[in-house]
Amino acid sequence: MKAVILFCMVLMGSAHADIIIIGHPSNSNSVSVEELQRLYTGKSSSFADGESALPLNLSDANTVRTRFDEKALGRSSSQIKAYWSKLVFTGKGTPPKEVDSEAEMVKLVSSNPNLLGYVSSSTDVSGVKVLLKIE
Numbered sequence: 001m002k003a004v005i006l007f008c009m010v011l012m013g014s015a016h017a018d019i020i021i022i023g024h025p026s027n028s029n030s031v032s033v034e035e036l037q038r039l040y041t042g043k044s045s046s047f048a049d050g051e052s053a054l055p056l057n058l059s060d061a062n063t064v065r066t067r068f069d070e071k072a073l074g075r076s077s078s079q080i081k082a083y084w085s086k087l088v089f090t091g092k093g094t095p096p097k098e099v100d101s102e103a104e105m106v107k108l109v110s111s112n113p114n115l116l117g118y119v120s121s122s123t124d125v126s127g128v129k130v131l132l133k134i135e
Contacts, residue, residue: 017120017121017122018120018121018133018134018135019064019067019068019071019072019118019119019120019121019133019134020118020119020120020121020123020125020130020132020133020134021036021072021116021117021118021130021131021132021133021134022105022106022109022116022117022118022119022125022128022129022130022131023109023113023115023116023117023128023129023131024109024110024111024112024113024114024115024128024129025110025127025128025129026113027047027113027129027131028049029047029048029049029051029131030131030132031047031048031116031131031132032132033072033132033134035047035048036072036073036132037072037073037074039053039055039116040055040057040072040073040096041073041083042084042087042093042094042095051113051114052114053114053116054096054097054112054114054115054116055096055115055116055117056096056097056098056099056105056108056109056115056116056117057095057096057097057098057099058098058099058100058101058102058105058118059098059099059100060077060081060098062101062102064102064118064119064120065077067120068118068134071134071135072118072134099117102119102120102123103123105117105118105119106119106123106124106125106127106128107127109128110127110128116131121133
């Protein structure tokens, strides 16, 4: 019984964890929420210094993705999905590549200076640079 209660407490804590925007350790950029919105909606494809930026998303089923959509992009996940469906249908855009886990997100971002991603604050981010924290 104690294990079940502890597990539930861990889940509740992670549900309210902050979101951390991560980049490659060599990335000299910081990003604002406004820049994130432009990058994750396809309105921009580069960092402030002009370097190419390739945003990554967690899969639709991931709760961190839901929180990211709401807190960073200011829209619900269904609104973001509808937005990208329209752009894909009209041939005007391609949504960010999706990854299955936060561990995979960290691994990919640590290996490519152009990638940009996000994870919960409870995730081990050694090997990447924290560019922004969203509460």
